[in-house]
Amino acid sequence: MxxxxxxxxxxxxxxxxxxxxxxxxxxxxxxxxxxxxxxxxxxxxxxxxxxxxxxxxxxxxxxxxxxxxxxxxxxxxxxxxxxxxxxxxxxxxxxxxxxxxxxxxxxxxxxxxxxxxxxxxxxxxxxxxxxxxxxxxxxxxxxxxxxxxxxxxxxxxxxxxxxxxxxxxxxxxxxxxxxxxxxxxxxxxxxxxxxxxxxxxxxxxxxxxxxxxxxxxxxxxSPNIARVESTNTFPTTVLFEGTNLSEGRGTTQPLEIVGAPEIEPHSFYENYLSKKIEKSKLKGFIIRPITFIPTFDKSINKVCGGFQIHITNKVLFKPWRVGQLLLRELYHHLENSFKWKMPPFEYNYTQLPIDIINGSKKLRHWVEKNESIEILDSFENLTNYxxxxxxxxxx
Structure with a gap:
Protein backbone atom coordinates (compact mmCIF):
# COMPACT_ATOMS: atom_id res chain seq x y z
CA MET A 1 0.00 0.00 0.00
CA SER A 222 -5.19 23.95 15.84
CA PRO A 223 -2.65 25.77 18.03
CA ASN A 224 -2.50 23.08 20.71
CA ILE A 225 -2.34 20.04 18.40
CA ALA A 226 1.14 20.69 17.04
CA ARG A 227 2.16 17.05 17.53
CA VAL A 228 0.24 14.20 15.95
CA GLU A 229 0.62 12.35 19.28
CA SER A 230 -1.76 14.91 20.79
CA THR A 231 -4.63 13.64 18.64
CA ASN A 232 -4.52 10.37 20.56
CA THR A 233 -4.55 12.00 24.01
CA PHE A 234 -7.05 14.74 23.14
CA PRO A 235 -10.13 12.63 24.09
CA THR A 236 -8.45 12.15 27.50
CA THR A 237 -7.27 15.64 28.33
CA VAL A 238 -10.07 17.69 26.70
CA LEU A 239 -12.22 16.73 29.71
CA PHE A 240 -10.02 18.93 31.91
CA GLU A 241 -11.11 22.00 29.94
CA GLY A 242 -14.23 21.72 32.11
CA THR A 243 -12.18 22.10 35.32
CA ASN A 244 -9.74 24.48 36.99
CA LEU A 245 -6.89 22.04 36.28
CA SER A 246 -4.46 22.79 33.47
CA GLU A 247 -4.62 20.62 30.36
CA GLY A 248 -1.16 21.87 29.41
CA ARG A 249 -2.06 24.99 27.44
CA GLY A 250 0.87 27.36 27.72
CA THR A 251 3.38 24.50 27.66
CA THR A 252 5.18 22.66 24.88
CA GLN A 253 2.97 19.58 25.38
CA PRO A 254 -0.61 20.85 25.51
CA LEU A 255 -3.37 18.26 25.68
CA GLU A 256 -0.84 15.55 26.56
CA ILE A 257 -0.48 16.60 30.22
CA VAL A 258 -2.74 17.62 33.11
CA GLY A 259 -1.98 19.12 36.49
CA ALA A 260 -2.41 21.82 39.13
CA PRO A 261 -0.25 23.67 41.70
CA GLU A 262 -1.80 21.66 44.55
CA ILE A 263 -0.64 18.27 43.25
CA GLU A 264 2.55 16.53 44.42
CA PRO A 265 2.64 14.06 41.52
CA HIS A 266 5.18 11.47 42.66
CA SER A 267 3.61 10.61 46.01
CA PHE A 268 0.09 10.71 44.60
CA TYR A 269 1.09 8.40 41.76
CA GLU A 270 3.06 5.95 43.91
CA ASN A 271 0.63 5.72 46.81
CA TYR A 272 -2.67 5.96 45.02
CA LEU A 273 -3.04 6.60 41.27
CA SER A 274 -0.85 3.70 40.09
CA LYS A 275 -2.97 1.28 42.10
CA LYS A 276 -6.20 2.68 40.64
CA ILE A 277 -4.85 2.34 37.10
CA GLU A 278 -3.78 -1.24 37.76
CA LYS A 279 -7.21 -2.08 39.18
CA SER A 280 -8.94 -0.50 36.15
CA LYS A 281 -7.17 -2.97 33.79
CA LEU A 282 -6.78 -0.14 31.25
CA LYS A 283 -3.83 -0.81 28.94
CA GLY A 284 -1.67 0.80 26.29
CA PHE A 285 -0.36 3.80 28.22
CA ILE A 286 1.96 4.95 30.99
CA ILE A 287 1.26 7.87 33.32
CA ARG A 288 4.45 9.74 34.22
CA PRO A 289 4.58 12.19 37.18
CA ILE A 290 5.89 15.60 36.07
CA THR A 291 6.01 19.28 36.98
CA PHE A 292 5.39 22.09 34.51
CA ILE A 293 4.83 25.86 34.39
CA PRO A 294 2.15 27.20 32.00
CA THR A 295 3.13 30.47 30.32
CA PHE A 296 -0.53 31.36 29.71
CA ASP A 297 -4.05 30.09 30.41
CA LYS A 298 -4.77 28.26 33.69
CA SER A 299 -2.17 28.45 36.51
CA ILE A 300 -0.07 30.87 34.48
CA ASN A 301 3.54 31.09 35.76
CA LYS A 302 2.81 28.64 38.60
CA VAL A 303 4.62 25.34 39.17
CA CYS A 304 2.06 22.58 38.58
CA GLY A 305 2.38 18.98 39.59
CA GLY A 306 0.75 16.58 37.21
CA PHE A 307 1.03 13.77 34.74
CA GLN A 308 2.00 13.16 31.14
CA ILE A 309 0.18 10.43 29.24
CA HIS A 310 2.56 8.31 27.18
CA ILE A 311 0.85 5.94 24.76
CA THR A 312 2.62 2.61 24.45
CA ASN A 313 0.01 0.85 22.31
CA LYS A 314 -2.42 3.01 20.32
CA VAL A 315 -4.72 0.07 19.56
CA LEU A 316 -5.17 -0.88 23.22
CA PHE A 317 -5.31 2.69 24.53
CA LYS A 318 -8.82 3.84 25.51
CA PRO A 319 -8.47 7.62 25.81
CA TRP A 320 -12.02 8.40 26.96
CA ARG A 321 -11.88 5.88 29.80
CA VAL A 322 -8.42 7.01 30.86
CA GLY A 323 -9.63 10.61 30.96
CA GLN A 324 -12.65 9.79 33.07
CA LEU A 325 -10.49 7.74 35.46
CA LEU A 326 -7.98 10.59 35.89
CA LEU A 327 -10.80 13.08 36.37
CA ARG A 328 -12.40 10.95 39.08
CA GLU A 329 -9.16 10.40 40.98
CA LEU A 330 -8.03 14.04 40.84
CA TYR A 331 -11.48 15.29 41.85
CA HIS A 332 -11.38 13.28 45.06
CA HIS A 333 -7.66 13.79 45.72
CA LEU A 334 -7.81 17.58 45.46
CA GLU A 335 -11.15 17.90 47.29
CA ASN A 336 -11.89 21.64 47.78
CA SER A 337 -9.02 22.66 45.48
CA PHE A 338 -10.81 21.02 42.55
CA LYS A 339 -13.42 23.21 40.84
CA TRP A 340 -15.72 22.62 37.91
CA LYS A 341 -15.31 25.47 35.42
CA MET A 342 -18.27 27.85 35.25
CA PRO A 343 -20.04 29.07 32.09
CA PRO A 344 -19.83 30.56 29.53
CA PHE A 345 -18.14 27.95 27.38
CA GLU A 346 -18.39 27.68 23.58
CA TYR A 347 -21.29 30.16 23.55
CA ASN A 348 -23.29 28.22 26.14
CA TYR A 349 -24.06 30.56 29.04
CA THR A 350 -26.09 28.29 31.30
CA GLN A 351 -24.74 24.73 31.49
CA LEU A 352 -21.55 23.57 33.16
CA PRO A 353 -18.69 23.26 30.66
CA ILE A 354 -17.90 19.72 31.85
CA ASP A 355 -21.45 18.65 30.99
CA ILE A 356 -21.18 20.28 27.56
CA ILE A 357 -17.86 18.53 26.95
CA ASN A 358 -19.21 15.18 28.15
CA GLY A 359 -22.50 15.68 26.32
CA SER A 360 -24.20 14.51 29.50
CA LYS A 361 -24.37 15.29 33.22
CA LYS A 362 -24.23 11.59 34.08
CA LEU A 363 -20.44 11.46 33.80
CA ARG A 364 -19.96 14.39 36.17
CA HIS A 365 -22.19 12.60 38.66
CA TRP A 366 -20.13 9.43 38.13
CA VAL A 367 -17.00 11.38 39.07
CA GLU A 368 -18.57 13.06 42.08
CA LYS A 369 -20.02 9.81 43.45
CA ASN A 370 -16.68 8.02 42.98
CA GLU A 371 -18.35 5.15 41.16
CA SER A 372 -16.55 2.17 39.66
CA ILE A 373 -14.84 2.19 36.26
CA GLU A 374 -17.10 -0.67 35.10
CA ILE A 375 -20.09 1.68 35.18
CA LEU A 376 -18.60 3.61 32.26
CA ASP A 377 -19.61 0.71 30.03
CA SER A 378 -23.27 1.48 30.76
CA PHE A 379 -22.86 5.01 29.38
CA GLU A 380 -21.89 3.65 25.96
CA ASN A 381 -24.87 2.75 23.82
CA LEU A 382 -23.28 2.52 20.40
CA THR A 383 -25.35 -0.09 18.56
CA ASN A 384 -27.50 2.31 16.55
CA TYR A 385 -24.56 4.61 15.82
Missing part, protein backbone atom coordinates in the same frame (compact mmCIF):
# COMPACT_ATOMS: atom_id res chain seq x y z
CA UNK A 2 1.46 3.38 -1.04
CA UNK A 3 1.28 6.74 0.61
CA UNK A 4 -2.23 8.00 1.26
CA UNK A 5 -3.42 10.66 -1.15
CA UNK A 6 -5.87 13.17 0.31
CA UNK A 7 -8.78 14.67 -1.57
CA UNK A 8 -6.62 17.75 -2.16
CA UNK A 9 -3.79 15.64 -3.57
CA UNK A 10 -6.16 13.93 -5.99
CA UNK A 11 -7.85 17.16 -7.08
CA UNK A 12 -4.57 18.88 -7.87
CA UNK A 13 -3.30 15.95 -9.96
CA UNK A 14 -6.47 15.24 -11.95
CA UNK A 15 -7.18 17.70 -14.77
CA UNK A 16 -10.46 15.99 -15.69
CA UNK A 17 -11.67 16.34 -12.09
CA UNK A 18 -10.64 20.02 -11.95
CA UNK A 19 -12.48 20.64 -15.21
CA UNK A 20 -15.79 19.65 -13.62
CA UNK A 21 -15.78 22.88 -11.61
CA UNK A 22 -16.55 25.61 -14.14
CA UNK A 23 -17.82 28.44 -11.94
CA UNK A 24 -16.53 30.56 -9.08
CA UNK A 25 -14.72 28.71 -6.31
CA UNK A 26 -14.38 29.27 -2.56
CA UNK A 27 -12.40 27.32 0.03
CA UNK A 28 -12.94 26.59 3.73
CA UNK A 29 -9.49 25.75 5.08
CA UNK A 30 -6.92 26.28 7.82
CA UNK A 31 -3.23 25.81 8.63
CA UNK A 32 -3.32 22.03 8.09
CA UNK A 33 -4.89 22.28 4.63
CA UNK A 34 -1.74 21.14 2.85
CA UNK A 35 -0.94 18.60 0.17
CA UNK A 36 1.75 15.92 0.43
CA UNK A 37 4.43 18.48 -0.56
CA UNK A 38 3.39 20.85 2.29
CA UNK A 39 1.81 23.29 -0.20
CA UNK A 40 -1.29 25.02 1.19
CA UNK A 41 -4.59 24.36 -0.55
CA UNK A 42 -5.22 28.09 -1.03
CA UNK A 43 -1.97 28.36 -2.99
CA UNK A 44 -3.00 25.35 -5.07
CA UNK A 45 -6.43 26.87 -5.71
CA UNK A 46 -4.83 30.11 -6.90
CA UNK A 47 -2.85 28.04 -9.42
CA UNK A 48 -5.78 25.84 -10.47
CA UNK A 49 -8.65 28.31 -10.64
CA UNK A 50 -7.03 31.73 -11.02
CA UNK A 51 -9.53 34.61 -10.93
CA UNK A 52 -12.38 32.14 -10.29
CA UNK A 53 -10.97 31.56 -6.78
CA UNK A 54 -12.89 34.36 -5.08
CA UNK A 55 -13.27 33.66 -1.33
CA UNK A 56 -11.66 31.90 1.63
CA UNK A 57 -13.38 30.83 4.84
CA UNK A 58 -11.64 29.99 8.12
CA UNK A 59 -12.95 27.89 11.05
CA UNK A 60 -12.19 28.24 14.78
CA UNK A 61 -8.61 29.44 15.41
CA UNK A 62 -8.73 31.29 12.10
CA UNK A 63 -7.50 30.75 8.56
CA UNK A 64 -3.91 30.77 9.86
CA UNK A 65 -4.77 28.67 12.95
CA UNK A 66 -3.17 31.18 15.30
CA UNK A 67 -5.93 32.08 17.79
CA UNK A 68 -6.10 30.24 21.11
CA UNK A 69 -8.89 28.51 23.04
CA UNK A 70 -12.70 28.76 22.94
CA UNK A 71 -14.63 31.99 22.31
CA UNK A 72 -11.52 33.81 21.04
CA UNK A 73 -12.88 35.03 17.74
CA UNK A 74 -11.04 35.96 14.54
CA UNK A 75 -11.74 38.80 12.13
CA UNK A 76 -12.65 38.98 8.46
CA UNK A 77 -9.96 40.51 6.24
CA UNK A 78 -8.64 40.78 2.71
CA UNK A 79 -5.69 38.44 2.30
CA UNK A 80 -2.57 40.44 1.37
CA UNK A 81 -1.29 37.77 -1.04
CA UNK A 82 -4.41 36.15 -2.48
CA UNK A 83 -6.20 39.53 -2.68
CA UNK A 84 -9.58 37.97 -1.83
CA UNK A 85 -11.79 38.12 1.29
CA UNK A 86 -11.12 35.73 4.16
CA UNK A 87 -14.31 35.25 6.18
CA UNK A 88 -14.12 33.96 9.73
CA UNK A 89 -16.71 31.36 10.74
CA UNK A 90 -15.66 31.82 14.35
CA UNK A 91 -16.53 35.48 14.67
CA UNK A 92 -19.80 37.29 15.26
CA UNK A 93 -21.22 34.33 13.37
CA UNK A 94 -20.40 30.64 13.08
CA UNK A 95 -22.71 30.30 10.08
CA UNK A 96 -21.81 31.87 6.73
CA UNK A 97 -24.15 34.71 5.85
CA UNK A 98 -25.98 35.03 2.55
CA UNK A 99 -23.62 37.86 1.61
CA UNK A 100 -20.56 35.69 2.27
CA UNK A 101 -21.96 33.00 -0.04
CA UNK A 102 -22.84 35.32 -2.93
CA UNK A 103 -21.42 34.42 -6.35
CA UNK A 104 -20.01 31.06 -5.20
CA UNK A 105 -20.69 28.05 -7.42
CA UNK A 106 -18.36 25.50 -5.79
CA UNK A 107 -17.41 25.67 -2.10
CA UNK A 108 -14.57 23.31 -1.19
CA UNK A 109 -13.96 22.15 2.38
CA UNK A 110 -10.41 21.09 3.23
CA UNK A 111 -10.13 20.68 7.01
CA UNK A 112 -8.05 18.24 9.05
CA UNK A 113 -10.26 16.85 11.81
CA UNK A 114 -8.86 14.85 14.77
CA UNK A 115 -11.58 12.23 15.20
CA UNK A 116 -13.12 13.47 18.45
CA UNK A 117 -16.61 14.85 19.04
CA UNK A 118 -15.32 17.88 20.97
CA UNK A 119 -13.45 19.35 17.99
CA UNK A 120 -15.35 22.11 16.23
CA UNK A 121 -14.38 21.77 12.57
CA UNK A 122 -16.99 19.12 11.84
CA UNK A 123 -19.68 21.49 13.14
CA UNK A 124 -18.42 24.34 10.98
CA UNK A 125 -18.88 21.86 8.13
CA UNK A 126 -22.42 20.80 9.10
CA UNK A 127 -23.54 24.42 9.67
CA UNK A 128 -22.20 25.22 6.21
CA UNK A 129 -24.09 22.28 4.71
CA UNK A 130 -27.31 23.47 6.35
CA UNK A 131 -26.80 27.04 5.17
CA UNK A 132 -26.31 25.86 1.57
CA UNK A 133 -29.67 24.03 1.45
CA UNK A 134 -31.73 25.42 -1.45
CA UNK A 135 -28.78 27.47 -2.70
CA UNK A 136 -27.20 26.89 -6.09
CA UNK A 137 -23.88 25.98 -4.46
CA UNK A 138 -22.06 22.67 -4.70
CA UNK A 139 -20.19 21.77 -1.50
CA UNK A 140 -17.15 19.56 -2.13
CA UNK A 141 -15.36 17.95 0.81
CA UNK A 142 -11.72 17.11 0.13
CA UNK A 143 -11.39 14.12 2.42
CA UNK A 144 -8.58 13.64 4.94
CA UNK A 145 -7.61 10.86 7.36
CA UNK A 146 -9.11 10.40 10.78
CA UNK A 147 -5.76 10.49 12.62
CA UNK A 148 -6.91 8.17 15.43
CA UNK A 149 -8.25 5.62 12.90
CA UNK A 150 -11.66 4.80 11.49
CA UNK A 151 -12.27 1.62 13.50
CA UNK A 152 -12.15 2.50 17.19
CA UNK A 153 -15.35 4.05 18.56
CA UNK A 154 -15.51 5.03 22.20
CA UNK A 155 -17.52 7.07 24.67
CA UNK A 156 -21.08 8.10 25.30
CA UNK A 157 -23.40 9.49 22.64
CA UNK A 158 -24.14 13.21 23.01
CA UNK A 159 -27.53 13.82 24.65
CA UNK A 160 -29.66 16.42 22.77
CA UNK A 161 -30.05 18.78 25.74
CA UNK A 162 -26.28 19.29 25.79
CA UNK A 163 -25.90 20.38 22.17
CA UNK A 164 -23.28 23.09 21.65
CA UNK A 165 -20.61 24.14 19.20
CA UNK A 166 -18.42 21.32 20.54
CA UNK A 167 -21.23 18.80 20.11
CA UNK A 168 -24.07 19.37 17.63
CA UNK A 169 -24.92 15.81 16.70
CA UNK A 170 -25.49 12.39 18.34
CA UNK A 171 -21.86 11.28 18.16
CA UNK A 172 -19.68 9.29 20.55
CA UNK A 173 -16.50 10.90 21.84
CA UNK A 174 -14.34 8.99 19.37
CA UNK A 175 -16.48 8.88 16.24
CA UNK A 176 -14.41 6.80 13.80
CA UNK A 177 -15.25 8.88 10.70
CA UNK A 178 -13.30 10.93 8.20
CA UNK A 179 -14.55 14.48 7.71
CA UNK A 180 -16.06 13.39 4.37
CA UNK A 181 -17.99 10.68 6.15
CA UNK A 182 -19.20 13.22 8.72
CA UNK A 183 -20.67 15.18 5.81
CA UNK A 184 -22.39 12.06 4.50
CA UNK A 185 -23.66 11.14 7.98
CA UNK A 186 -25.13 14.63 8.29
CA UNK A 187 -26.92 14.38 4.97
CA UNK A 188 -28.35 10.93 5.68
CA UNK A 189 -29.26 11.13 9.37
CA UNK A 190 -29.03 14.64 10.80
CA UNK A 191 -30.94 16.83 8.34
CA UNK A 192 -34.26 16.57 6.52
CA UNK A 193 -33.24 18.77 3.59
CA UNK A 194 -30.20 17.92 1.49
CA UNK A 195 -27.35 19.98 0.10
CA UNK A 196 -25.63 19.49 -3.24
CA UNK A 197 -22.70 17.56 -1.73
CA UNK A 198 -19.71 15.77 -3.24
CA UNK A 199 -16.91 14.02 -1.35
CA UNK A 200 -13.57 13.53 -3.08
CA UNK A 201 -12.31 10.36 -1.44
CA UNK A 202 -8.73 9.65 -0.47
CA UNK A 203 -6.69 6.98 -2.17
CA UNK A 204 -4.94 4.22 -0.20
CA UNK A 205 -6.45 5.11 3.19
CA UNK A 206 -7.56 2.17 5.31
CA UNK A 207 -9.75 2.37 8.38
CA UNK A 208 -7.18 0.79 10.68
CA UNK A 209 -4.61 3.52 9.96
CA UNK A 210 -3.40 5.99 12.52
CA UNK A 211 -1.98 9.16 11.03
CA UNK A 212 1.62 7.94 11.21
CA UNK A 213 0.62 5.03 8.95
CA UNK A 214 -0.49 7.36 6.15
CA UNK A 215 3.04 8.68 5.44
CA UNK A 216 1.50 12.14 5.09
CA UNK A 217 3.04 15.27 6.62
CA UNK A 218 1.52 16.60 9.83
CA UNK A 219 1.11 20.27 10.65
CA UNK A 220 -1.00 21.74 13.45
CA UNK A 221 -4.76 21.84 12.68
CA UNK A 386 -22.49 1.72 14.45
CA UNK A 387 -25.37 0.72 12.18
CA UNK A 388 -25.56 4.26 10.84
CA UNK A 389 -21.80 4.36 10.34
CA UNK A 390 -21.92 1.17 8.31
CA UNK A 391 -24.42 2.82 5.95
CA UNK A 392 -22.22 5.81 5.12
CA UNK A 393 -18.71 4.32 5.17
CA UNK A 394 -16.84 5.07 1.96
CA UNK A 395 -13.65 3.13 2.75
Missing amino acids: GKVKTGLDLLTKDFKLQNKFKGNVALLCHNASIDSTYTHSAAKFKQLFGARFIKIFGPQHGFSTSSQDNMIETNHFIHPYFKIPVYSLYSETRIPTNEMLENIDHLFVDLQDIGSRMYTYIYTLTLLLEKCINKDIEVIVLDRPNPINGVAIEGNILEPEFKSFIGRHPLPVRHGMTIGEVALMHQKFWTKEKTNLKVIKMANWERTMFFEDTKLPWVAP KLQLNEIKIY
